[in-house]
Amino acid sequence: MNRRAVALISGGLDSALAIHLVKRQGIDVLAVHFTWFFSSDDPGSPDSPIMTLARQLDARVAFLPKGDDFLEVIRNPRFGHGKNLNPCIDCRIYTFRKTRAFMEKEGASFIVTGEVLGQRPMSQRRDAMRLIDRESGCEGLVLRPLSARALPPTLPEEAGVVDREQLLGIRGRGRKDQLRMARELGLTGFQSPAGGCLLTDVGFSNRMRDLLSDQEEISREGFQALTVGRHIRIRPGLRIVVGRNHEENLRLEQLAAAGALFHPIGFPGPTALVQGRPDTEEEQLIGSVIRRYAKPATRDESIGVSDTASEERVIIVSHVASESWIAEHII
Secondary structure (H helix, E strand, O other), X not given: OOOEEEEEOOOEHHHHHHHHHHHOOXXXXXXXXXXXXXXXXXXXXXXXXXXXXXXXXXXXEEEEEEOOHHHHHHHOOOOOOOOOOOOHHHHHHHHHHHHHHHHHXXXXXXXXXXXXXXXXXXXXXXXXXXXXXXXXXXXXXXEOOOOHHHOOOOHHHHOOOOOHHHOOOOEOOOOHHHHHHHHHHOOOOOEOOOOOOHHHOHHHHHHHHHHHHHOOOOOHHHHHHHHOOEEEEEEOOEEEEEOOOHHHHHHHHHOHHHOEEEEEOOOOOOOEEEEOOOOHHHHHHHHHHHHHOOOOOOOOOEEXXXXXXXXXXXXXXXXXXXXXXXXXXXO
């Protein structure tokens, strides 16, 4: 077993501290971050939490995608969902399998994670950790430096590659020890643990679940639209995303490949991204939603319609969607 490791880095404090604890023993560490297909953030940008922490840790970073195969993990997790759409155990198995393959390709011999025993109720229980390691084919290869002394020795510890006495035995949901270490090391720019996975968010999970039940084939832009605006299901196969401010309107324009765009002409109001094929009556309904969210004093009746397949056209919409209709159809 050699002195090279692959470490999962999330942008949070725990994974950064885990990398520090291993690097200080002279281990060559390559950090790995998994990107999500529905995220519009660029984790490789210089000011991202990932790259900010990597500079402070003097660590190299590689990016691996969670691809289309991860959709099946979300749809049908073998070990179930958490409170929302989060398939935490299956997700961990998925990432460990991918990480092991990457580890072998890079000539490293073990994996490092920032997991803390007992911190997360679904995937960081002792029995869940054993299950994940076994199902992913990573038994003995996953070193959890923050909790190592509260867990059985791993292969790199038994081989003397890593000194177990220099690792920690943190357990539970408290973060006092980690925050103290961050202050001592001068680590800054890490994400708040409250950020978490989008699949644990109630609103996002509802939108994601609705989209997955509605469409078999979904574009990357369609997934990214889940993080923007108000989502309204008009009928099965037809949903709209309505911008809540100027920034979201611009973002929806960037996601136009996911569907047609409806927008006000000659008056301020929201842009709507339409996923599905509306008929003439439904186009009027979409326009009425746009008019509902425009200021009454300034709204007009002209709505522009554009998609990637045809030139922009204008429809005239005279009515305004009712609040009760929106309340019944909002996701």
